[in-house]
Amino acid sequence: MYPKSVSSLIECFKDLPGIGEKSAERLAFAMLGFDKDRLTTFATAISDVRDKIRRCSVCNNISETAVCPICGNSNRKKDTIFVVEKPKDVALFERLGVYNGLYHVLDGLISPLEGINPDDINIKSLLDRVKNNDVSEIILALKPSIEGETTMQYIKKILENEKVKVSKIATGVPIGTDIEYIDTMTLEMALEERKDIS
Amino acid sequence: MYPKSVSSLIECFKDLPGIGEKSAERLAFAMLGFDKDRLTTFATAISDVRDKIRRCSVCNNISETAVCPICGNSNRKKDTIFVVEKPKDVALFERLGVYNGLYHVLDGLISPLEGINPDDINIKSLLDRVKNNDVSEIILALKPSIEGETTMQYIKKILENEKVKVSKIATGVPIGTDIEYIDTMTLEMALEERKDIS
Numbered sequence: 001m002y003p004k005s006v007s008s009l010i011e012c013f014k015d016l017p018g019i020g021e022k023s024a025e026r027l028a029f030a031m032l033g034f035d036k037d038r039l040t041t042f043a044t045a046i047s048d049v050r051d052k053i054r055r056c057s058v059c060n061n062i063s064e065t066a067v068c069p070i071c072g073n074s075n076r077k078k079d080t081i082f083v084v085e086k087p088k089d090v091a092l093f094e095r096l097g098v099y100n101g102l103y104h105v106l107d108g109l110i111s112p113l114e115g116i117n118p119d120d121i122n123i124k125s126l127l128d129r130v131k132n133n134d135v136s137e138i139i140l141a142l143k144p145s146i147e148g149e150t151t152m153q154y155i156k157k158i159l160e161n162e163k164v165k166v167s168k169i170a171t172g173v174p175i176g177t178d179i180e181y182i183d184t185m186t187l188e189m190a191l192e193e194r195k196d197i198s
Numbered sequence: 199m200y201p202k203s204v205s206s207l208i209e210c211f212k213d214l215p216g217i218g219e220k221s222a223e224r225l226a227f228a229m230l231g232f233d234k235d236r237l238t239t240f241a242t243a244i245s246d247v248r249d250k251i252r253r254c255s256v257c258n259n260i261s262e263t264a265v266c267p268i269c270g271n272s273n274r275k276k277d278t279i280f281v282v283e284k285p286k287d288v289a290l291f292e293r294l295g296v297y298n299g300l301y302h303v304l305d306g307l308i309s310p311l312e313g314i315n316p317d318d319i320n321i322k323s324l325l326d327r328v329k330n331n332d333v334s335e336i337i338l339a340l341k342p343s344i345e346g347e348t349t350m351q352y353i354k355k356i357l358e359n360e361k362v363k364v365s366k367i368a369t370g371v372p373i374g375t376d377i378e379y380i381d382t383m384t385l386e387m388a389l390e391e392r393k394d395i396s
Contacts, residue, residue, distance in 0.1 A: 039248035050237035
């Protein structure tokens with residue numbers, strides 16, 4: 001129906017999450033309206049990601065260098081490791097600008113149901129980092145789901161013989177949200193983790 | 199925040215219609231999860247579109263050849279030209295499989311408000327095609343909007359001295375749609391263009 005190169009591009013777009021047949025067509029046709037320079041820029045951006053992006057050998061975050069800029073930054077506190085699920089989460093917390101320690105990217109969460117075991121995610125290297133460095137606190141920032149909680153419990157357990165504090169970010173009602181729209185599990189957690197008003 | 203090549207890719211995605219900051223990030227990160235082959239395929243698809251896609255010298259549809267497969271198909275009726283706004287519309291009608299004539303892609307509609315004049319779209323070559331070929335009918339399949347109607351009226355006018363029938367596809371209530379949800383203008387058109395039940 002479409003010229004072969006256009007069909008191929010549509011197929012590529014369909015590979016992306018949340019992009020169905022119609023959206024893929026819409027995006028491919030939008031690109032047909034781009035001038036040659038913009039198409040070159042787009043193709044180059046993809047090739048660059050393919051050729052330049054690797055994982056930081058320390059924290060496993062995406063990086064263009066063997067050690068990422070955060071791990072390589074001498075101004076950051078080396079004694080705190082913030083454990084997240086995905087590289088994107090690092091950017092999220094960096095944008096907040098309130099944390100000045102290091103990160104550790106797990107690349108997934110333990111999920112027995114989906115057959116994801118501790119060995120399938122980047123947990124062992126966290127233990128190595130704690131053993132080989134002077135780490136005083138591990139902050140777990142995983143999502144409050146069964147998988148997230150399981151992973152946090154597992155990490156807590158493998159670190160129990162190490163001299164390191166393990167904390168997790170608070171679960172509760174998000175600011176500005178009407179309580180009636182919060183699920184019961186979150187409300188229970190918020191109640192359980194209630195704090196004295198000082 | 200992100201490595202440079204990832205930021206560049208996010209910017210490229212933001213260039214696409216309907217893709218905002220968040221979606222662009224989501225798509226770029228999804229691509230980070232692709233293996234190198236899939237990234238190569240995607241980059242190549244874009245380069246191919248850039249290098250191979252041109253416009254058919256007859257009908258102005260997108261094509262990888264100087265004359266598109268439809269115009270070059272000797273089994274198609276050469277005496278009917280179906281006029282559409284965009285290359286995508288050709289694929290839409292081809293998929294229906296009920297039309298066996300030729301097409302003409304305008305690449306836009308006349309819109310005095312947006313400063314789009316008849317000279318800005320591919321209308322003159324339609325007149326040339328009618329003058330130089332044995333065309334018996336022009337079917338206008340432009341959207342029923344002010345711009346569409348203006349364009350159809352204009353084409354009707356420039357063809358009034360040619361021996362060619364000019365028709366347009368019907369405006370009316372889409373099949374399966376409850377009449378109460380149809381806008382008044384469509385209803386008026388549907389009433390005006392009512393047909394005897396035979």
